[in-house]
Amino acid sequence: MKTLDHILSWGLIDSLASDSNDSVPDRIVDMVRAELHKCGKPQKIMAGADVYCGMLQFEGSPRTRSLTQLMVLLCHRYPRVRKTTADKLYEALLTYDDAVPEENSAEVMAILSDTIWDTQELAEIREKRNTLCDLLGIKRPTVIKKS
Template sequence: MFTSTLIKMMKDYKKVDRVILPGLKMIEQLQCNGCFTNLAEENHHFGMDLYVVCKEEITQCGDPQKLLASIDVFCGLLQFTECVLKKVLTQLMIFLCHKYPKVRKMTANKLYEAMLTYDDLVAEDNLDEVLSILSETQWDKPVSEVKPLRNKLCELFHVPKPVTKIMMLGDHSVIYNEVWFQTDFEAQNTELDVVQIWERC
């Protein structure tokens, strides 16, 4: 089956950008043309499989082009069932406070478009407020300013706010969540991926 081959390709060439980046763009085009609509309606495992491989690709990723391409794919997965939907929404909420302003802005724009395309992403009573926050917020402002609005969206979507955790690297306390790490000896609100932190420690 084509979808199985697609997932296998993503796994076989994990982190190989010359394959993965065009692959993400191809998947987005297939989503736009409704090629996976029947699978979404059938509660097919493809949606979760695609979420997992995309999540693996963006973990510790500092490539803006890959991150931007993944946003399109994640938004296309919003048509799938509840278990996939909640995971995708949580990832998009993380992107709304990403260190790259362009990632934050594109996430807001694409999620806004998805809200107009797919039904039942949020309770009808909350729809206007969600659309207002997504469209009116200046997402390129500092993360500290947009985070309260992002957290409000988490409440409206009924998904958990990204959790900040703490661990120790040598003598340094490191604050991190599932995607980004931050050290107390870096400038406040400067987020680094794990590779950069290990190099600096």
């Protein structure tokens, strides 16, 4: 995960960002999602959040899917994961400012910076996360009930 994050942050695959038909960015999102599925290691999950944030440089499906996964991580059971994800997403949105509709940018940044992601009640955090989803124009994640 860390190597992939470095590759993305160093711009080694920037040529893929211009080709919206390339499936490599989508496959990266799929691989990270599969790797983090049912993962109980906070360090690994936070490294995955770094990769998702790096994927925001790609337009279209990779960006939307990465934002969706980041929204899931904002309501993770580990408070440390929630806080770190919010911090990293804030930085990524500063870097890739076209990822947020311009009219919603200030409100998105305010929610990310003003919310206390690691100590607030999960119900309050979900409300903030859902507001972020609406502002970013992505579908709200739903809680999957165990049967």
